[in-house]
Amino acid sequence: MTIDRNVTILGTGSFLPGAPISNDDLEKLVGPLPADVLAGLQVQHRHWMIDPAAGDHHISNSRMAEAAARRALEQAGVSPEEVDLIVVSTASPEFHLPTAGSYVQEHLGLERCAVIEVRAGCVGAVQALDIAFRQLADGTHTTALVIGTEAISPILAPSFLGRDPDMVRMRDRLTLYNFGDGAAAVVLRGGGDAEGATRYGYVNACMGGRRAPGMRVVGGGTDRPIHEQLQRKRLMEITLDASGVAKYGPQIFVTALRELLDKSGLRLDDVDAVVLPEGNADYFSREFEEAGLSHADFDSLQAKIVENLADVGATGSPAVLLALDAGLADGRIRPGHTVVLLAIEASRYVFTGMAVRWPAEIR
Template sequence: MTAVHIAATGTALPGDPVDNAALGAMLGVSEEWIDLFVGTRTRHFGWDPVTGEVRGSLADLCAEAAARAVRASGLDPADIEFLVLATATPDTLLPTTATEVADRLGLDHLPVYQIQAGCSGAIQALDLGRTLIQGGRRAGLVIGGDVTHRFLSPRRDTAKLPTEELVNYVLFGDGAGAAVLTDEPEGERIAVRAVLNSWTGRGRPPGQLLDWYGTTDRDSGRRMLAEDYKAIEEHVPTISVEILWELLGGLGWSLDEVGFLLPPQLSERMTARIVERLPDGPAHEVSCVADTGNTGNALPFLQLDRLLPKFAAGERAVALCVESSRWIRAGFALEKV
């Protein structure tokens, strides 16, 4: 079977970081409450937190991240043979954001896919990209990103919002990330040894809701988004342990052979709870959520971007991802060759 490699990554975060003091002033809550509840220090928005003016789209961020990844890989855009983009928040339903990004990158006459998913979509994109490489493609782009401007607004009366909706204002941020996949060790020379993508939500209520409205129901009173934070606190640490053991078991790796761990990134405090529940090992944690907020499908790429400068030949890394919308287990294992 053809080996698949990550040659390079690229990321994009919009605007200046928004700290808890600024966010608290916008929401009418204390800076201390945000810190105690989620622990995230800053996040980035593609919209003005004061006026709500949208200053950047998902396509803007994804094209920027993908262009950086291609430049870092040393490949020419003409070498890219496919593009896969994962998001829960596309700019439009049609045309897809994936085709808009391909156009901005100057790509044409190649398969372009868009995956609609929460944070596990980034791993689904990696899985599809790996399959395309194994099917004979030489190089391609996998991209993940999300934006919040359709769901979070400073003009809303946040004092009247239920907690399950208000929590999203302190959890999320905007961002995008990308990776160039190749059939030969190029650039960073990171082999993708395993990818896990498994839905396990049968009979289980969703932990997150993200709705959308059409012309006939845009004035509906139903919630646009909601987060069952208690269910997430209960289930995500346990699921993360399951993902870790399944990846290691499938590869025959021991905990002692893993040098880096990329844990789920819902919030800084949730990440700490997850890591506390994982079995002890020598792996160094690679996290970004305290600085970026939860950026959905961008998160695994943001973690990869932080991993690369530390990743030496022969070292191994494992990434874990839990999508709580309907409980999807995902992850991947890497080795620098």
């Protein structure tokens, strides 16, 4: 793909609210999961923006986004005033309107800048990166903040607060043990003399047009009259088709990886790191051969995967950027690496991916 202007990745940052909540901590609040199910999830800790015991909010979605953004800006050596584009992805905003991105703008003290919001889960941050790359490359904007942020715990809280842990439904425990909150950000700049990030390709597709959703966040929308929604046991809840995701997930993953490599003109051997929201989760670690990935490619892929699911849980929008920031911090991603950012979202079996050569120097 031809890029009109140089686009440089200047820095990354992340924010996780509160102290980590271990599986032992969670068991006391919501009851246990069967050992085999817990092992399949592979989540050991997660962070919630709520007080797990009382449900009070310690921070908001947009404040988490601001915190991650400030850390990314500090690493990049960029002041907030230099930002002229903010692209935010979230599926859990504080309000339907105004957008969460406009609140990030307010928190950063910016009277005016462009704000774009993507309503998505795991795939959203990579979609947001693509938007920023394009608008920096064509000269529409100069300095961009791309943020993935998610506040899932407030939606989960009604399923266990004030209840005997033994009375919490098993399907609710599955989501409670799975999900976490957080935010992550990337700073990019177009133009200038610094060595830019060569973008090899981008892919994006929804493969669930003829399938039932793998995950839904129900309530608070316009699917039913509000008086009917208020009669539900819970105004909002997350439903997850775990068996459907386990069965169809590998096919989505293999399709996404193949299409991105083809679009980018890369072979798997050319790639140094594959950043995923949940690369070693059970439903992404089995049935790959049936989905069309050879044993050799599977083994090669495992050595390149960068993810941090065990430490943060399934976080939706910030997941890929949280893993990216962690991979940079611990040296799994290094200057000059060819990096694949690949996200799979169960909601409607969506995938998106971007392949870039990481800058030779990162501030």
